[in-house]
Amino acid sequence: xxxxxxxxxxxxxxxxxxxxxxxxxxxxxxxxxxxxxxxxxxxxxxxxxxxxxxxxxxxxxxxxxxxxxxxxxxxxxxxxxxxxxxxxxxxxxxxxxxxxxxxxxxxxxxxxxxxx
Amino acid sequence: xxxxxxxxxxxxxxxxxxxxxxxxxxxxxxxxxxxxxxxxxxxxxxxxxxxxxxxxxxxxxxxxxxxxxxxxxxxxxxxxxxxxxxxxxxxxxxxxxxxxxxxxxxxxxxxxxxxx
Numbered sequence: 001x002x003x004x005x006x007x008x009x010x011x012x013x014x015x016x017x018x019x020x021x022x023x024x025x026x027x028x029x030x031x032x033x034x035x036x037x038x039x040x041x042x043x044x045x046x047x048x049x050x051x052x053x054x055x056x057x058x059x060x061x062x063x064x065x066x067x068x069x070x071x072x073x074x075x076x077x078x079x080x081x082x083x084x085x086x087x088x089x090x091x092x093x094x095x096x097x098x099x100x101x102x103x104x105x106x107x108x109x110x111x112x113x114x115x116x
Numbered sequence: 117x118x119x120x121x122x123x124x125x126x127x128x129x130x131x132x133x134x135x136x137x138x139x140x141x142x143x144x145x146x147x148x149x150x151x152x153x154x155x156x157x158x159x160x161x162x163x164x165x166x167x168x169x170x171x172x173x174x175x176x177x178x179x180x181x182x183x184x185x186x187x188x189x190x191x192x193x194x195x196x197x198x199x200x201x202x203x204x205x206x207x208x209x210x211x212x213x214x215x216x217x218x219x220x221x222x223x224x225x226x227x228x229x230x231x232x
Binding site for chain 2 (some may be wrong): 068
């Protein structure tokens with residue numbers, strides 16, 4: 001995964017655990033793609049300060065993922081749901097009942113995954 | 117939801133963010149259903165100490181859920197996956213193609229939910 005996409009995903013999940021200040025700056029970098037210089041000027045801190053804060057946030061967010069693995073789990077669920085969607089389209093074309101059984105199995109996998 | 121079930125669910129999601137000491141005691145209460153007195157004796161702390169620690173952990177875990185809403189989201193995903201599973205069974209019985217379209221829609225809902 002591209003770094004910026006990974007940062008965005010981690011931020012979606014765990015961003016609420018950052019401070020307001022961290023959130024503002026991290027969003028400027030990761031979501032709004034502003035340059036470090038722009039943000040430094042806007043926030044009245046040094047370019048290095050912005051850089052360090054972003055690194056620190058990366059580390060905090062990766063730390064949560066290392067402990068909780070929720071991004072990983074959500075990604076897996078999404079992949080399984082996409083598979084179901086593809087299989088329904090294939091079924092509409094082929095009317096192969098095996099596909100329906102496969103859909104049933106995959107829905108069971110999602111339930112297990114979410115159940116702990 | 118019953119309190120103990122809620123505690124177990126929150127612990128599944130966010131328990132890794134507690135300290136080892138908190139985890140040990142919280143598990144004794146929530147997963148192994150030991151009495152406060154038993155735990156107090158085992159841990160060499162007062163019954164009130166165990167009680168306060170559990171309350172504190174409840175608050176920490178609920179605090180994470182208030183910010184992150186991941187239990188809520190996982191519960192919704194699981195509900196949708198169950199719905200898909202039920203619809204496949206119904207389809208096997210009725211061969212009603214509307215059910216396949218409904219399954220396709222629900223898989224899309226899961227993808228949206230997981231996508232942010």
